[in-house]
Amino acid sequence: MDCGSTYDTLDRRLLDEFQRGFPLTERPFADLAERLQTGEGEVIERLRRLKEEGAVSRVGAVVAPHALGRSTLAALAVPAERLDEIAELVSGYHEVNHNYEREHRFNLWFVVTAEDEDAVAAVLDDIARRTGLEPLDLPLLEPFHLDLGFALQWR
Amino acid sequence: MMAAAAILGGTRPLVLDGIDRAIVRATQAGLPLTAAPYRAIGEAVGISEAEVIRRMTAMLEHGVIRRIGAVPNHYRLGYRGNAMSVWDVSNDRVEAIGEKIGALDFVSHCYWRPRHPPLWPYNLFAMVHGRTRDEAMEKVARIAEILGTEDRGHDALLSSRILKKTGLRIAG
Known part of the structure; x- marks a missing residue:
């Protein structure tokens, strides 16, 4: 897919060069604007537009897993005819922040985040009780990638 | 209420208190896209702009915050x-x-x-x-x-x- 044509050079630089290192200063957008040789208002307006269009999920902090709570990756093997119903049930928990359908016997994959391990376990138990399905509980043992951003390849 | 979590970074542990947590919560959905976003966060949390910047800098240095920046939506950008x-x-x-x-x-x-x-x-x-x-x-x-x-x-x-x-x- 050729998505590159939708975004001009300034958009691309905002998306590519500022996935980390966003300034911790009183006027951070003015600092970005200076580096990009444009105006503060232009930077803010473009980021608002990119966010509105969905190209940017947010401009903000990415927090390390387990720094402020506990989480786990869980999976359910859901019979096809119950998938929509159970996907909705799982997405309904405010502790579930990601929920993906994947092509596998374990076809529903979701992340549960809560204040501690007991609270995470309570959500999994509740899902098991309500669905009659036993979730796979796959908590992180060690991360090998610091999630410092992702180089976009424009065409 | 959660117990304070000690995060090891470098040699000094950073103990997060309720204000640090409030800052992280206030920035979860993203910084406000206004000229002085840290002032706005400070107003929401009830501390000064300088205190927000100081605490976020400490959390970044200790790895509680991995990065601050634009989080692209890969799917939307064509990574399907x-x-x-x-x-x-x-x-x-x-x-x-x-x-x-x-x-x-x-x-x-x-x-x-x-x-x-x-x-x-x-x-x-x-x-x-x-x-x-x-x-x-x-x-x-x-x-x-x-x-x-x-x-x-x-x-x-x-x-x-x-x-x-x-x-x-x-x-x-």
Whole structure:
């Protein structure tokens, strides 16, 4: 897919060069604007537009897993005819922040985040009780990638 | 209320208090896109702009915050192929292998997770992204090549629907 044509050079630089290192200063957008040789208002307006269009999920902090709570990756093997119903049930928990359908016997994959391990376990138990399905509980043992951003390849 | 968490970074532990948590919560959905976003966060939390900047700098230095910046929506930008590749490698070697695979530029996340035999034999997870499913699967094949005989079995789970995706949320 050729998505590159939708975004001009300034958009691309905002998306590519500022996935980390966003300034911790009183006027951070003015600092970005200076580096990009444009105006503060232009930077803010473009980021608002990119966010509105969905190209940017947010401009903000990415927090390390387990720094402020506990989480786990869980999976359910859901019979096809119950998938929509159970996907909705799982997405309904405010502790579930990601929920993906994947092509596998374990076809529903979701992340549960809560204040501690007991609270995470309570959500999994509740899902098991309500669905009659036993979730796979796959908590992180060690991360090998610091999630410092992702180089976009424009065409 | 959560107990204060000590995060090891460098040599000094950073103890997070309620104000740090409030700052993180206030920035979960993103910084306000206004000229002085840290002042706005400070007003929401009830502290000064300088205190917000000081505390966020400390959290960044200690690795509680990994980065601050634009978080692109890969799917929206044309990365439509997303595969969660999962690998069965020896537990003795998982750390060395994880470091190597996590460093590949097409891997966005790489984690060691527990196995649940016989249902789930895999202990290493590497998320790969491509513009198409084929491109994502080519990247999975490259990982298999790199692992060679250390790959005792793998699978790749393509995503067919994103049902929910929000920033990390913290209870409390």
